[in-house]
Amino acid sequence: MTVTKTETLPVRSGDDVVRVRQRVRALAVEIGLGLVDQTKIITAASELARNTLDYGGGGDVCMEIVQAAMRKGLRLTFEDHGPGIADIEQAMTDHYTSGGGLGLGLGGAKRLSNEFHIESTPGSGTRVTIARWK
Amino acid sequence: MKTDGAEVLSKTVTQDEAAILDAWNAALREGTSLQSGRIREAELQTQVKAVFGQIRDALASGGLDADAAGFASLRETLADISRSRAIQGFTPTDTANFVFSLKEPIFDALKRMLDGDATALAAGVWAAGKVLDRLGLQTMEVFLASREEVIGRQGQEIAELSTPVVRLWDGILALPLIGTLDSARTGVVMENLLQAIVDEEAEIAIIDITGVPTVDTLVAQHLLKTVAAARLMGADCIVSGIRPQIAQTMVHLGVELNVVSKATLADAFAVALKRTGRKVVRQQAPAEERR
Numbered sequence A: 001m002t003v004t005k006t007e008t009l010p011v012r013s014g015d016d017v018v019r020v021r022q023r024v025r026a027l028a029v030e031i032g033l034g035l036v037d038q039t040k041i042i043t044a045a046s047e048l049a050r051n052t053l054d055y056g057g058g059g060d061v062c063m064e065i066v067q068a069a070m071r072k073g074l075r076l077t078f079e080d081h082g083p084g085i086a087d088i089e090q091a092m093t094d095h096y097t098s099g100g101g102l103g104l105g106l107g108g109a110k111r112l113s114n115e116f117h118i119e120s121t122p123g124s125g126t127r128v129t130i131a132r133w134k
Numbered sequence B: 001m002k003t004d005g006a007e008v009l010s011k012t013v014t015q016d017e018a019a020i021l022d023a024w025n026a027a028l029r030e031g032t033s034l035q036s037g038r039i040r041e042a043e044l045q046t047q048v049k050a051v052f053g054q055i056r057d058a059l060a061s062g063g064l065d066a067d068a069a070g071f072a073s074l075r076e077t078l079a080d081i082s083r084s085r086a087i088q089g090f091t092p093t094d095t096a097n098f099v100f101s102l103k104e105p106i107f108d109a110l111k112r113m114l115d116g117d118a119t120a121l122a123a124g125v126w127a128a129g130k131v132l133d134r135l136g137l138q139t140m141e142v143f144l145a146s147r148e149e150v151i152g153r154q155g156q157e158i159a160e161l162s163t164p165v166v167r168l169w170d171g172i173l174a175l176p177l178i179g180t181l182d183s184a185r186t187g188v189v190m191e192n193l194l195q196a197i198v199d200e201e202a203e204i205a206i207i208d209i210t211g212v213p214t215v216d217t218l219v220a221q222h223l224l225k226t227v228a229a230a231r232l233m234g235a236d237c238i239v240s241g242i243r244p245q246i247a248q249t250m251v252h253l254g255v256e257l258n259v260v261s262k263a264t265l266a267d268a269f270a271v272a273l274k275r276t277g278r279k280v281v282r283q284q285a286p287a288e289e290r291r
Ligand SMILES: Nc1ncnc2c1ncn2[C@@H]1O[C@H](COP(=O)(O)OP(=O)(O)OP(=O)(O)O)[C@@H](O)[C@H]1O
Pocket: A047, A051, A052, A055, A056, A080, A082, A083, A084, A085, A091, A092, A096, A097, A098, A099, A100, A101, A102, A103, A104, A105, A106, A107, A126, B217, B218
């Protein structure tokens, strides 16, 4: 698998979340994702970007276009150096929220992606990676 | 002998006033401010006169510190001018040039005045540069602050403008949402809708999300809150314009709106009419059509 394009955007304000969505849309179009798949990855990105902002105290997103065998994909890695998540299983549970949300962001992002990976160390931060393949 | 630049400058500006004013006006006439048509020549000349008079007085009061008390009224006048420039849509260059284009006329006047006395000339030029640069920067600071004010106000206006509540029929309201629903805008939307429900004694409110590009959990939560609040005011909501890709995404997210939803605003309107005891029927073919 090779990475053919990489770009990084900050996630430090509500405006940044909007910009992340716009960039993800552009990259999704670039690799030829259909309207439904575009909408899925944009929505997943929106969830993770907002978590990075609200719970992680801000961070970055690295966006990559990846090529594997005959397929192209979009891989997004959200990283923050916030408080981290002590109980990942609980955080992933639908309707669990510590911040008055719906508690559907993480589970939803997983269901909207082809690949989902989360790692978090309490006290040092959280990294969530998702990918959507064409 | 040490030459006092401030004194030299003050003397020159006072004695050579007419020539400096002429040259300054000429420089401004060549600039783009007038060509842009944003200001009339008479108005510009009035400003030139007022500002020049105050510069002369400020310099006469002694000192080159444009932040000092002697420059207070000049600073106010310049601030007023930049503020109006910002509102009238001048470019930063045009605005800064108003002050900076006074440099050359003053330098020329100093040369005429101090012909041969290089030390005095250098001191005068340095003094003029110091004062005018600082005044120029002050002008830009006010200009930028005013621009930001204008932009901030426009943002608010857009937030209000882009969330109109439309009365479709007695007791039936529509709220066409367009664009990103951030928290600030959503607050305005909700308030407008609830107020309109009270004012119109509405029974049904149709929230149309055709123009909302992404429905994530935050947008969904805003919608849920709006629907719940409307219900408390005695109105039922119908959500319309959920595009197929959005519907699929919402299913994956696990979001349930628990309201009646219709594909289009027209469908939602038909439901609303029916629920309020009305029916739309086709007229007997009108006369012209029968011809
Ligand atoms: N980057 C992060 N850093 C720390 N905690 C996080 C992070 N992301 C998620 N969490 C924790 O996981 C919980 C669940 O996240 P999830 O996105 O599923 O729901 P939510 O953000 O609370 O609500 P919603 O996303 O539905 O609006 C959050 O409430 C928060 O406690």
